[in-house]
Amino acid sequence: xxxxxxxxxxxxxxxxxxxxxxxxxxxxxxxxxxxxxxxxxxxxxxxxxxxxxxxxxxxxxxxxxxxxxxxxxxxxxxxxxxxxxxxxxxxxxxxxxxxxxxxxxxxxxxxxxxxxxxxxxxxxxxxxxxxxxxxxxxxxxxxxxxxxxxxxxxxxxxxxxxxxxxxxxxxxxxxxxxxxxxxxxxxxxxxxxxxxxxxxxxxxxxxxxxxxxxxxxxxxxxxxxxxxxxxxxxxxxxxxxxxxxxxxxxxxxxxxxxxxxxxxxxxxxxxxxxxxxxxxxxxxxxxxxxxxxxxxxxxxxxxxxxxxxxxxxxxxxxxxxxxxxxxxxxxxxxxxxxxxxxxxxxxxxxxxxxxxxxxx
Amino acid sequence: xxxxxxxxxxxxxxxxxxxxxxxxxxxxxxxxxxxxxxxxxxxxxxxxxxxxxxxxxxxxxxxxxxxxxxxxxxxxxxxxxxxxxxxxxxxxxxxxxxxxxxxxxxxxxxxxxxxxxxxxxxxxxxxxxxxxxxxxxxxxxxxxxxxxxxxxxxxxxxxxxxxxxxxxxxxxxxxxxxxxxxxxxxxxxxxxxxxxxxxxxxxxxxxxxxxxxxxxxxxxxxxxxxxxxxxxxxxxxxxxxxxxxxxxxxxxxxxxxxxxxxxxxxxxxxxxxxxxxxxxxxxxxxxxxxxxxxxxxxxxxxxxxxxxxxxxxxxxxxxxxxxxxxxxxxxxxxxxxxxxxxxxxxxxxxxxxxxxxxxx
Numbered sequence: 001x002x003x004x005x006x007x008x009x010x011x012x013x014x015x016x017x018x019x020x021x022x023x024x025x026x027x028x029x030x031x032x033x034x035x036x037x038x039x040x041x042x043x044x045x046x047x048x049x050x051x052x053x054x055x056x057x058x059x060x061x062x063x064x065x066x067x068x069x070x071x072x073x074x075x076x077x078x079x080x081x082x083x084x085x086x087x088x089x090x091x092x093x094x095x096x097x098x099x100x101x102x103x104x105x106x107x108x109x110x111x112x113x114x115x116x117x118x119x120x121x122x123x124x125x126x127x128x129x130x131x132x133x134x135x136x137x138x139x140x141x142x143x144x145x146x147x148x149x150x151x152x153x154x155x156x157x158x159x160x161x162x163x164x165x166x167x168x169x170x171x172x173x174x175x176x177x178x179x180x181x182x183x184x185x186x187x188x189x190x191x192x193x194x195x196x197x198x199x200x201x202x203x204x205x206x207x208x209x210x211x212x213x214x215x216x217x218x219x220x221x222x223x224x225x226x227x228x229x230x231x232x233x234x235x236x237x238x239x240x241x242x243x244x245x246x247x248x249x250x251x252x253x254x255x256x257x258x259x260x261x262x263x264x265x266x267x268x269x270x271x272x273x274x275x276x277x278x279x280x281x282x283x284x285x286x287x288x289x290x291x292x293x294x295x296x297x298x299x300x301x302x303x304x305x306x307x308x309x310x311x312x313x314x315x316x317x318x319x320x321x322x323x324x325x326x327x328x329x330x331x332x333x334x335x336x337x338x339x340x341x342x343x344x345x346x347x348x349x350x351x352x353x354x355x356x357x358x359x360x
Numbered sequence: 361x362x363x364x365x366x367x368x369x370x371x372x373x374x375x376x377x378x379x380x381x382x383x384x385x386x387x388x389x390x391x392x393x394x395x396x397x398x399x400x401x402x403x404x405x406x407x408x409x410x411x412x413x414x415x416x417x418x419x420x421x422x423x424x425x426x427x428x429x430x431x432x433x434x435x436x437x438x439x440x441x442x443x444x445x446x447x448x449x450x451x452x453x454x455x456x457x458x459x460x461x462x463x464x465x466x467x468x469x470x471x472x473x474x475x476x477x478x479x480x481x482x483x484x485x486x487x488x489x490x491x492x493x494x495x496x497x498x499x500x501x502x503x504x505x506x507x508x509x510x511x512x513x514x515x516x517x518x519x520x521x522x523x524x525x526x527x528x529x530x531x532x533x534x535x536x537x538x539x540x541x542x543x544x545x546x547x548x549x550x551x552x553x554x555x556x557x558x559x560x561x562x563x564x565x566x567x568x569x570x571x572x573x574x575x576x577x578x579x580x581x582x583x584x585x586x587x588x589x590x591x592x593x594x595x596x597x598x599x600x601x602x603x604x605x606x607x608x609x610x611x612x613x614x615x616x617x618x619x620x621x622x623x624x625x626x627x628x629x630x631x632x633x634x635x636x637x638x639x640x641x642x643x644x645x646x647x648x649x650x651x652x653x654x655x656x657x658x659x660x661x662x663x664x665x666x667x668x669x670x671x672x673x674x675x676x677x678x679x680x681x682x683x684x685x686x687x688x689x690x691x692x693x694x695x696x697x698x699x700x701x702x703x704x705x706x707x708x709x710x711x712x713x714x715x716x717x718x719x720x
Contacts, residue, residue, distance in 0.1 A: 038687065066681040072642040075632035079424050080677055086417045087682070098639055101544055121537055160638055161528055162540050191524050191638070346537040360529030 029091070029270050031055060031262075032084035033067040034077060036096035037194045043219025043239040044193060044256070045069065048095045048118075051258030058263045062270065073098025081106040085113045091269045093262065094118065097162070103127060114274050116265060119164060121345065123276050130261060133282030134164070135171035135344070136312045137254035138215075139319035140290055140305050141236050144252060145213040146176030146183050147301040148234050155206030156187045157199060157216040157223060161358045163347045165217045170351045171319045172215055175308070177353055185354055186211055196222035207233055214249075224250055234296070241291040252305070253291030260286055280341065284313040320344065325352035362712045370708045375656060378704035382654075383668070385700040390693040399683050407682060408675030408693075423561025425670045427632055431456070431624040433569040433666035435648035437576045438620030440657040442613035444580075445592040449614055451497065451512030452621040453645025454519035455490040459622020460629035461526055462489030464636050467551035468531055468542055478550040479564070482626055490622015491615045493519065498614035502607045508614065520641065527638045542636035545629065553631030565627025569666075572620060576659040589613075621645060650698050672697070 033052050037045035052065050066089065068080045077099045084092055085106060091114045094103045100120035107115045107127045115127045123129055145154050154176060158165050169187065176183045186209055188202040199218045203226035206214055213234045216223045221242050227233035227249035235245065237253025261279065268274040281287035290309050293302045311317035322333030327350040333339060350358065391401030412421035435452045442449050449455075463486035467478060475481075497511035531542040545551045556562045580586035591599040592609050600606065624644065633640055651669050655661030676690035 032681070066684075068677055068680045068687075070687045071677075073637065073639050074634075074642065075427065075628070076642060076673075078632070079428075079674070080681070082420060083417070083677060084681060086420060097539070098541075098637060101546075101634060105546075121539070160524070160540060163537075191521075346539070360525065360532075 028064045029059075029062060029266065030087075030089045031063055031065045031266055031269075032081075032089040032092040033065065034071050034080055034084075034092065034094045034096075034099060035067060035069040036071065036073065036098070037219065038069050039067070041194050041219050042221050042242065045095070045219070046240050047256040048093070048258055051262040052093075054259035055262050055266050059266065059270075063266060071099075074102065078102035078106055081115075082109070085110040089113060091116065091266060091274075097164075114265075114269055123278060125276060128265075128275075128277045128279070130277070130279040130281075131164075132256055132287040133280060134254060134256070134288055135167040135319055136282040137288045137290055138168040138171040139175045139312060140309050141215055141252065141254065142172030142175030143179055143308055144293070144297060144301060144305050145172065145215060145234070145236075146178070146180035147304070148251070148297065149176075149180065149183060149213045151210045151212045152180065152182045153184050153186055153210045153212065155203070155209070155211030155214040156185055157202045157206070157214065157218055158187055158189045159193050159217050160191060161189060161360075163345060166350070166358060167344060167347045168215075168217055169354065170347065173354055174319065174324070174351060179304075187354075187356055189359055190218055192218065194219045196220040199223050200226045203227060204230075221245065237291050243291065246292070247294030247296045250291075250294070251296050252293045255289035255291050257287055257289045282312070283309060284315065326350070327352055327354055361715050363715045364706075364710050365713050367709055367711050371711070374704075374708040378708055379654060379656065379661070379665070379701055382697060382700035382704045385704075386693065386696045389700075390696055393689060393692060394685065397685065397689055399679075399685055404679050404683060404685060407679045408672060411678050412671055412674045419559075421674055423555075423559065424674055425667060426561040426566045427563070428670035428673055429666040430563075430566040430569040431628055431644045432648050432651045432669055433663055434565065434572055434624040434627075435617075435621045435645055436652040436655065436662045436666060437569070437572045437659060438617030439648055440652045440655070440659070440662060441576065441580075441589060442617050443593075443652060444657050445589045445609055445613055446596065447610055447613045448509045449494060449497070449512050449617045450509050450649065451494070451514075451516045451645070452617060452648055453641055453643065454512070454516035455493045455618040455621035456625035456628075456645045457516075457519040457523050457641050458493040458625070459486035459490035459619075460625030460633075460640065461523060461531075461636065462486055462622070463626035464542065464545060464551075464629045465526075465531060467545055467548060467630070468636075471543060471548060471551075474550045476550065479553060479630065482551060482630060483564070483568075483623055486622045486626025487619040488622070490625065491619035493622070494614040494618020495611065498611050502610050508610070512614075516645070523636070523640060524638045527636050527640075531636045533635075540638055544634045546631075546634040551630055553627050563627065563631045565624065565631060568623060568627065570663075573659045573663050580659065585612075621648075654698065654701055669694075 035045045039045055039049040056065050071077045071080050081092055093116045095118045097119045100117060100122055103115050103117045104122050104124060107124050111126055117129050119131045120129050156169055173185055186206055188206060190198045190202050192198055199220050200222040203214055203223035207230045214223055214227055215236055216238045219239050224235050224242055224245040227235045233249055234251050235249040237250050239256050241253045241255050242250050293305055318338040320339035322337040323335045324333040326332045387405055391405055394401040394404040439449055439452055463482035466482050466485045497508040500506040500511055501508045527540045533541060533543045553563050588604045592604055651662060651665045655665035672694050679685040
């Protein structure tokens with residue numbers, strides 16, 4: 001038994017060593033991507049894959065990229081990452097929150113491989129985390145949504161009640177309320193990131209309940225299709241531009257733009273300057289893009305939305321600026337005070353005015 | 361011409377020949393599919409079937425095969441008992457989830473107490489949880505005559521909602537900064553279902569799967585209960601006359617398959633997966649149905665089928681990352697396996713006979 005154990009450890013160590021050697025001496029830098037959805041989802045994974053393609057285009061023959069799509073979070077992702085590391089990947093992007101612990105586990109076994117985990121919070125000597133301030137884009141959406149609604153009911157398709165999604169709801173609500181004090185948010189939780197059937201159902205329910213603007217934090221275009229069918233409902237592209245539904249129902253979008261980050265990090269690995277980082281960039285740095293605002297939006301609203309976008313990009317406006325109360329009426333931010341990143345990262349409450357409870 | 365004629369008794373030769381022919385046909389047609397997609401079919405098949413077993417990094421993949429196959433085998437063994445008796449438990453996925461939640465819940469409630477019998481207690485809790493979840497459709501069937509196929513399937517969705525609720529609420533990691541997901545049981549030594557010998561993939565779930573195979577084999581071939589099972593499936597009326605109590609049969613079969621699925625869930629959550637998360641379940645409960653039939657509802661067959669299925673998963677990932685084959689192609693490949701098996705089953709139960717020429 002003991003012999004087997006030693007043998008097993010030895011082979012594993014050998015594997016790690018050969019993996020590391022491949023990393024050191026291979027002519028090409030190998031970059032791996034682990035995707036949670038299919039590359040054709042038209043949303044989250046699609047944009048990460050665009051980032052991968054941008055890396056290929058930018059570096060040409062210098063870099064080789066590999067990817068595996070629709071990898072379940074948990075042990076399967078751990079295996080896929082290990083496989084990439086064994087086969088000589090120098091840098092691996094793991095692009096879903098649920099890959100957090102697996103990334104840390106695999107990273108500890110391959111100290112010479114660099115890992116980049118999207119939307120998580122655990123770092124290590126060879127693990128960086130990165131995410132985008134999508135809530136900045138949500139603020140712009142909220143302004144347009146609040147101005148466009150006639151029924152004063154805005155539908156919101158949430159994926160999972162996690163800080164990331166709750167931030168978006170709050171940010172959109174704050175701006176919508178500013179331009180339209182009568183606005184009301186109806187929130188449906190789909191408990192999925194990508195499920196066209198469920199997302200379409202959620203959109204239909206919201207439309208039936210009188211919503212004439214729908215915001216979504218899920219990745220498929222199914223809500224856009226449902227809105228198009230209903231006729232007079234406005235939507236926003238999520239993660240990806242979803243331009244095929246413009247000018248109506250899609251009036252604008254939040255676009256995740258990972259390309260500059262992926263290129264910069266790959267360059268850092270090639271140069272040997274890669275260091276652990278905790279990146280959280282927004283509109284200003286170009287990680288969050290606002291898709292074209294179509295002519296379905298009145299000119300003055302468009303102008304106001306673009307002004308807000310520029311103000312957020314330059315840092316003049318923070319979407320979470322006091323006075324703001326929590327949902328229960330207790331004070332959160334005083335006049336002029338802005339939320340700190342720590343609170344935002346773990347945000348688990350609604351601001352005052354949003355009805356309904358965050359499911360637990 | 362030929363006519364198809366029912367065999368008086370199923371052909372023993374074809375009973376075992378069918379899966380082999382099905383695998384070969386899958387290779388031929390799957391290979392053709394890969395070729396159409398512009399990938400060298402021989403290389404792709406080599407990556408799927410050879411690479412994980414004997415390739416360069418087989419030292420890593422072989423243990424992973426066990427990790428991937430163990431839950432499939434454990435669940436399929438339980439299902440096969442009921443399937444033999446004509447009791448259709450389609451909801452193993454739900455029992456898997458509930459078993460995991462019960463066992464993990466126990467551990468999280470006792471955290472951080474170090475208790476050497478904690479893992480065995482968790483296994484028992486998992487088995488009880490899974491069994492109770494499986495007994496709900498069983499009870500409804502014997503008491504009210506409901507259809508166990510439908511009820512057990514529906515309970516999967518109930519279990520998924522419960523899982524999401526636990527990951528977001530009761531079992532959420534208090535140190536997780538508001539993010540969903542429980543503490544990681546891998547970092548809780550008493551609760552961790554670790555590898556028994558490091559680097560071999562051998563965790564207690566693998567041991568349990570092997571014990572279940574042996575146990576099921578003995579019960580089915582040597583024990584009165586196995587005989588009653590087979591008779592209930594083949595000749596329900598005869599079984600009744602022989603004193604088999606159908607009510608008891610339903611309860612026992614659903615209870616056992618639920619318990620085994622629950623244990624599989626517990627081993628997974630306390631070991632490879634580590635934490636209660638929203639997307640903890642990845643479909644083992646459904647894939648196990650394929651495994652059970654691929655293995656001819658025979659314990660040894662299930663053992664082999666489970667490993668074969670695991671091979672297509674792991675090999676499939678290798679072809680994705682090394683050859684850029686899309687996931688959908690791999691899934692079609694897996695689907696072909698069941699499709700051809702069912703088609704070949706025709707030969708087990710029927711035979712072709714040349715029709716006698718009719719007199720003019």
